[in-house]
Amino acid sequence: MPGITIGDTVPNLEVETTQGRFKLHDYFADSWTILFSHPGDFTPVCTTELGMMAAYADEFSKRGVKLLGLSCDDIASHNEWIKDVEAYSGGHKVKYPIIADPNREIIKQLNMVDPDEKGPNGQQLPSRALHIVGPNKMVKLSFLYPATTGRNMDEVLRVVDSLQKAAKHKVATPVNWKPNEKVVISPSVNNDQAKEMFPQGFETTDLPSKKGYLRFTQV
Amino acid sequence: MPGITIGDTVPNLEVETTQGRFKLHDYFADSWTILFSHPGDFTPVCTTELGMMAAYADEFSKRGVKLLGLSCDDIASHNEWIKDVEAYSGGHKVKYPIIADPNREIIKQLNMVDPDEKGPNGQQLPSRALHIVGPNKMVKLSFLYPATTGRNMDEVLRVVDSLQKAAKHKVATPVNWKPNEKVVISPSVNNDQAKEMFPQGFETTDLPSKKGYLRFTQV
Incomplete structure (x- = not known):
């Protein structure tokens, strides 16, 4: 049971993030949102990805698109790791919240599990899943990449432009x-x-x- | 129940294609395979996509990657439409098989349904799903795009190169x-x-x- 796919409404889960607790639908409001997971804090590809997301944040913001990250690490870890991400990305600030999912409940419901990767105690880890959620809170488009393949933020921006053109x-x-x-x-x-x-x-x-x-x- | 996701073995379905009937695992053999659906024959984005896939076929072949298309139209329709695809793509031949799934059984099992599109009699239609299947017949990476967003074959090629590098x-x-x-x-x-x-x-x-x-x- 892989969890949600395109056309499904994202469940209105309550999540703990680096910017406080909230319900997903309250965060989405009536905007487009990019909801994306990364396998783990203090790992190489993730650091390059979250830094690039910070660097592209203005482009997404111009299009009215909110960003929301997620991994299974806890909030203290996220906050420490953000220092690395910002240093690597040449000073772009990570202004978007990152969800902490230490119990692996959210990644299962959101189809964000990497089948090939396990934590040090055999725990499940997130894939590089990226769902583009429309203003109706439904998944419009998804990328499901494994831990070994970093995403392409230019492709993410391209499909946002496509989706928004087709919506208009x-x-x-x-x-x-x-x-x-x-x-x-x-x-x-x-x-x-x-x-x-x-x-x-x-x-x-x-x-x-x-x-x-x-x-x-x-x- | 969205069907398969990354990490799942593609079910060994028997399929009817423009190049005869076969079982999926026989076609995959021990190669990488790109298994991709399109919403419908004689529709605009699909014609541009399948033509581009034909144009990129040599690049995929160099990497040992097989191609396999799918829509819910029948074989006669696929064969008529291929003439349009080849004319549009400047003469690149469609050498890869295309599955016919008029009963909508395969698209459900392979997580290739577009929730927003319906046929003239309300039937389900495929999304622009694209699964990259590894030599072990498991889905390594997926793109799930809706009918309105044509895929980016450069991104598909990029992730194939990434997956193959990480496998080696x-x-x-x-x-x-x-x-x-x-x-x-x-x-x-x-x-x-x-x-x-x-x-x-x-x-x-x-x-x-x-x-x-x-x-x-x-x-």
Whole structure:
């Protein structure tokens, strides 16, 4: 039973964090949130990841996205380790809260367990899971990476831009899309509707099937 | 019940594909495999994705990685649609098989359902799920993207390189790592062992905790 997946509402757990106790839904409020776990404090990849998250925090903030970290270490450990993270990241401050889950209850419910890693006493450890939670408190997109593979914060930023564009317009983003590149119009929009919705125009790609479903526009 | 997650063995389902019927484990054999779903044939993002997968196929093949697509359309539809995909991708041939799952059984078992998308008769549709399956037939890493967000094949290639490096050496890849950049030495390796394992040398980053856990090397 792997816990939540995309489309599921994040359970409204009460959590203890480096910035106090709160319920997850109160923290999310009606924002987008990136909820991400790391295997352990004072470990190498995690230090590079949490430092990079601190360095990218302004980019996420500009997009109205909150950050929330999690590992199974306790609050005292998190607070000591943050000094290392901030030193490594060239002084970017860790302004986001980090959950402490020493009982391994939260990582199970949130599908954040790494099957291949164990603590010194055989305890479960978190994977590098990262859920992007929408304003409706449901998981919109997930990365499930193992301890050995550090995440790519540029890819995280790219998919946030994609999700937010699709939430605003009837569009989707094609493979390898980057912000400012063209998007495609949703198949649920017919050509007459598309002319109204996208007065800037759109181009239909000519394909062997002649079905006219691949329509690019700029939003 | 979202189906499989990282660490789970992919069930040995018998599948019907554009290249015949087979059991998943026979296809995987002892290779790495990328098992990926798309919401539907003759839809815009999917056409760009499967075309790009065809364009990147040689890169995956060089790394010994097999490809296996999946949607809920039938084989006749897949075969017609492949003509569009190949035309769009500038002539790159779709050489990998695509599973047909009209009964929606496989997508449920493989955690590939998109909660927000429905077919014309209210049927479930696949998400843009992508599981990287290791030679032991277990899921090592997963991307779970919704229909509106096309995947990034450069990120898929990057994590394949990371997973394969970590399978070969006692290392992990830091945040935003790219091939040929330095990797970090696993915390399970002490400094004496590291000197033997990495005769090319390694550098320990000086951090406030003085714990010496962040050690970079080149492999």
